[in-house]
Amino acid sequence: MARRTRLLVFGLLLPLLGLTIVLLVVLRPGGDLKVDALQSAKARGVVTAVVPCPLAPDECDRATVKLTDGVGAGTVVTARAVKHPLVPRVETGQRILLGVVEEADPADRYLYVDQDRSRPLLLLAGLFAVAVIALSRWRGVAALVALAVTAVVLTQFVLPAILSGSDPLLVAVVGGTAIMVLALYLTHGVSVHTSVALLGTIGALILTAVLGEVFLRLARISGLSSDGASEVASYVPGVDLKGLLIAGLVIGALGVLDDVAITQTAVVWELAAAKPTATRRELFGAGLRVGRAHVAAVVNTLVLAYAGAALPMLMLFSISGVPESYVLSTERVAVEVVRALVGGLGIVAAVPITTALAAAVLEPVPGESVDARSRVEDGEGGGVAGADGEVGDAVALTDRGPVAAADPGR
Numbered sequence: 001m002a003r004r005t006r007l008l009v010f011g012l013l014l015p016l017l018g019l020t021i022v023l024l025v026v027l028r029p030g031g032d033l034k035v036d037a038l039q040s041a042k043a044r045g046v047v048t049a050v051v052p053c054p055l056a057p058d059e060c061d062r063a064t065v066k067l068t069d070g071v072g073a074g075t076v077v078t079a080r081a082v083k084h085p086l087v088p089r090v091e092t093g094q095r096i097l098l099g100v101v102e103e104a105d106p107a108d109r110y111l112y113v114d115q116d117r118s119r120p121l122l123l124l125a126g127l128f129a130v131a132v133i134a135l136s137r138w139r140g141v142a143a144l145v146a147l148a149v150t151a152v153v154l155t156q157f158v159l160p161a162i163l164s165g166s167d168p169l170l171v172a173v174v175g176g177t178a179i180m181v182l183a184l185y186l187t188h189g190v191s192v193h194t195s196v197a198l199l200g201t202i203g204a205l206i207l208t209a210v211l212g213e214v215f216l217r218l219a220r221i222s223g224l225s226s227d228g229a230s231e232v233a234s235y236v237p238g239v240d241l242k243g244l245l246i247a248g249l250v251i252g253a254l255g256v257l258d259d260v261a262i263t264q265t266a267v268v269w270e271l272a273a274a275k276p277t278a279t280r281r282e283l284f285g286a287g288l289r290v291g292r293a294h295v296a297a298v299v300n301t302l303v304l305a306y307a308g309a310a311l312p313m314l315m316l317f318s319i320s321g322v323p324e325s326y327v328l329s330t331e332r333v334a335v336e337v338v339r340a341l342v343g344g345l346g347i348v349a350a351v352p353i354t355t356a357l358a359a360a361v362l363e364p365v366p367g368e369s370v371d372a373r374s375r376v377e378d379g380e381g382g383g384v385a386g387a388d389g390e391v392g393d394a395v396a397l398t399d400r401g402p403v404a405a406a407d408p409g410r
Contacts, residue, residue, distance in 0.1 A: 009195045023174045028157055029164035041100035043070030044116050047092055059083055063090045071100045081112035146183040153179050163236055168243030172250040173209050177202055193269055200261040200354025208346030212249045215338050221331055253343040256298055260350040264291050268358035283359040291351035299344040310336045
């Protein structure tokens with residue numbers, strides 16, 4: 001049975017992976033996609049002194065800065081910083097980012113741009129990495145590697161491919177599939193268990209992309225209301241802004257789809273280990289009942305995440321006194337509604353898709369020969385974490401007594 005299960009799962013998955021690799025190569029653009037008009041010299045340094053501007057002390061400050069990186073590194077320069085109630089004041093000892101106008105006079109060549117936040121951000125990233133590794137150990141290390149791989153796929157494939165004029169919907173699906181393949185296998189290991197979750201994720205991902213395409217077109221959304229969209233359109237005239245929205249929607253739903261698919265597959269594997277004689281219908285029904293509770297929490301989380309990101313915009317509408325029905329029809333709000341609801345539909349679909357796939361690859365064991373290992377052989381079982389942080393053998397109770405269940409990710 002184990003061999004037939006592997007053939008079924010990988011027979012479905014391998015063609016998808018092959019197609020993904022081909023499309024990654026075909027869609028990946030060559031050459032430099034940077035826009036010359038947006039290129040400018042940069043520098044950063046430490047503020048050693050701050051004095052008001054001689055001619056306009058209420059409008060700006062003059063900061064003396066020792067440059068540590070960029071144009072003029074190692075020298076001491078002065079930089080102009082505008083005073084404004086909403087802009088953080090430049091103070092002695094701060095690390096700041098500077099813009100460089102190379103053709104200007106030396107006194108006006110450097111301009112204050114923003115605070116240099118690299119150190120606190122690196123500290124936060126280090127704290128996050130330590131917390132993940134402390135809790136999950138080697139699996140946490142694998143998860144961090146998967147996170148780095150995700151960043152590489154987004155920056156080296158998804159963004160360049162869309163900027164080069166490729167269909168954003170296709171790019172998002174291909175890039176999302178590549179991210180999920182690498183992330184799931186790196187984090188959970190190569191096994192039938194992980195492969196079933198991957199198939200469920202890909203299925204829900206494609207459905208999410210199609211629904212996003214349909215409803216963004218039905219809602220007649222142009223894409224111009226999104227942050228940075230007009231700037232992108234002005235510098236890259238051929239970019240498909242509506243497609244860019246769909247790509248963002250798909251990428252935004254990936255993490256939650258991953259979570260749902262892995263959870264549902266693990267639930268079905270554990271149920272099969274606990275009751276080896278359960279039929280596929282019983283496994284599907286029990287897994288679906290667990291999935292309902294999971295979906296209720298995850299969908300709420302997704303909607304709240306989108307609402308939190310759009311909170312300043314919602315506050316602006318709230319103080320304007322515009323009727324709710326009018327607000328919902330404006331493109332800026334409609335985009336967020338479509339994102340949240342289409343993402344939620346993708347999550348809802350991931351539960352039955354993944355649960356059905358997991359139940360389909362597990363066969364009931366005859367009642368006269370109940371042996372969980374016959375069902376969970378070669379990574380087809382449920383597992384619980386051991387004291388060392390690794391997933392080890394679990395003991396599943398059945399009506400015939402305790403039976404051993406192998407690790408699903410082994």
